Amino acid sequence: MNIQDIRNMFPALSQTVYGKPLVYFDNAATSQRLESVVRRMDRLSLGTNANIHRAVHKLATEATEEYESTRDAVRDFLNAGSREEIVFTSGTTASINLVAYSFGETFVHEGDEIIVSEEEHHSNIVPWQLLCERKGAILKVLGIDDEGHLKVDDLKALITSRTKLACIAHVSNVLGIVNPVKEIVNICHSASCPVLVDGAQGIVHQRVDVRDLDCDFYAFSGHKMYAATGTGVLYGKKEWLDRMVPFMGGGEMIETVKFSGTTYAPLPGKFEAGTQNINAIPTLKDAIAFMGLLEDKELQAEMKEVEQFLTRELSLVYGVPRGTEKKIPLYSFVVKGAHHEDLALILDKMGIAVRSGQMCAEPLMDRFGVTGMVRVSIAPYNTLQEAEYFIKSLDKAVSMLV
Amino acid sequence: MKTLEEAKQAVIDDFSMYDEWLDKYEYLIELGKNLEEYPEESKTEDKLIKGCQSRVWLDSKVEDGKIWFKADSDAIITKGIISLLISVYSGRDPKEIAEDDFGFISQIGLKENLSPTRANGLVSMIARIKELAAEMVKVEDTKSNGQEVLTAEDAAELAPLYDNVVLAIKQVYDPEIPVNVYDLGLIYELVINKKHEAYIKMTFTAPTCPMADEVLAEVKKSVADVPGITGCEVELTFEPPWDQSMLSDEARVELGLDLND
Secondary structure, three states: OOOHHOOOOOHHOEEEEEEEEEEEOOOOOOOOOHHHHHHHHHHHHHHHOOOOOOOOOOHHHHHHHHHHHHHHHHHHHHHHHHHHHHEEEOHHHHHHHHHHHHHHHHEEEEEEOOEEEOOOOOHHHHHHHHHHHHHOOOEOOOOOOOOEOOOOHHHHHOOOOOOEEEEEEEEEOOOOEEEHHHHHHHHHHHOOOOOOEOOOHHHHHHOOOOHHHOEEEEEEOOOOOOOOOOOEEEOOHHHHHHHHOOOOOOOOEEEEEEOOEEOOOOOOHHHHHOOOOOOOOOOOHHHHHHHHHHOOOHHHHHHHHHHHHHHHHHHHHHHHHHHHHOOEEEEEEEEEEEEEEHHHHHHOOEEOOOOOOOOOOOOHHOOOOOOOEEEEEEOOOHHHHHHHHHHHHHHHHHHOOO | OOOOOHHHHHHHHHOOOOOOOHHHHHHHHHHHOOOOOOOHHHHOOOHEEEOOOOOOEEEEEEOOOOEEEEEEOOOOOHHHHHHHHHHHOOEEOOOHHHOOOOOHHHHOOOHHHOOHHHHHHHHHHHHHHHHHHHHHHHHHHHHHHOOOOOOOOHHHHHHHHHHHHHHHOOOOOOOOOOOOOOOOOEEEEEEOOOOOOEEEEEOOOOOOOHHHHHHHHHHHHHOOOOOOOEEEEEEEEEOOOOOHHHHHHHHHHHHHOOOOO
């Protein structure tokens, strides 16, 4: 298996923009869709379209089977203890908000504390700010050093008996550094503080074993790992999910409804109120199958080559990335004298899609004293040729501006 | 000065010389670099139009019924587009700007730079230009309605309104001096038209007053709340600059100043 084989699975990659072949380097925002994902959505929308769990007819049975077998696939993919610990959501943001509400309503009271880190995506900051406002709780921030590493040593002192939850990104969407989540979980657990891991970027580039990490919650999106948009997962330890109050009320999440009082469905139904994204959630199966293909040795060697090329070229000229020891192939950088937006606009006209701006991490931008950065994030379908073309184009763009 | 249409056509002609996108950008970068300097001291929070991408500062002034713009950005391509916008729109009749559709931007192929999804400062800058122009039109309308010919009956009807509006203005105090803005002499003009809309031209003791917006809003609200008043426009001016001779006798007493000072 090689990169070209992988490319062939993604129809969107063969298009041109402004008459130039598309070079898609904005994978951390969203990846391209697998053809198998699009086909499955098509098939489910056009054929097996029925609401799940309730009706007895043939289509409903098939649709339910598609949906529930996805839960098994995700459980297996994450090595979760049981399928009840897998809750489907619309994405990472929805997963985190679910915990912020349900965990918050159940366990967080006035004067309690929540910990987030300085490098979090807004999605892992704002839900906790809202919770703290609602409850009169306190948001504490774990800092990062000048290289962008979490100050894990400070964590122990940050946790008190009032700390109810620590919420940390597996991989920062700006820095790309893989955080030592296992160590963080250890430290937190030794102080009886559970941990939520924002896995939006983390799930894409490595095998995640939630039992090995021992985290209490793990949230991620399907759309960044080649599945359909509007699909997401919340993994939660059963001991927590069982005790948490429901997030949304509605159909599917109940056992019996009486005006004298309603009882809730067992897990995971309790957290899946209303009709779910039934034609899209099953595409997670295709994404998971695809992730399996990426373990091919020959392919990995080729991917490594692209990554090493970019790391080398970008660090030579632009002094990025910082701390390279354990990173995903994601590079955020600032070019002196050239604004990130200008660079992105010019690269766009050369057919290259990169991200510029604050990357939904304003506190992190403030930390490094910049108004924004350019971010390049590659996927297994990006070739060495594309990387070379990108570096050449970047040089040209910089020379136009500086 | 060229007419608005001529100014637009000139920009369209300039752009038609470039086929290649990179050449168009080169041209915009050049324009950006040559944009008239924007004063550092005007890079204040209230003039900043924030976006996720580039930041834009926009300042405007009104002179002889025309509205003039100055702007800046930290991104050079945006600055180039600002230069185009200024060359087309600055120094125009606000009415002309308020009625313009800014469609020429897409005619020169810059539409994607203006797509709202870009979340850059440019879209908001155009919105702000239109907003400022529209505000100006409204102020002018109210003012000119105030210059209408009044019959004796109209005047009799308006007289008590003037008294009440003055009382309302006297409810608003300078944030630093314990005297209301009327007795301080900050009100330069007060006109009420036949539609019972009030037009007020006022100043501040110093152009740097940090509470200026709050005070203007307070005057506007206080006057608009007067029974019988149907609307209120407040215009800020620093011409002529305020000085102590504008204080009323009441204010002088309040501040312990000599009445003949």
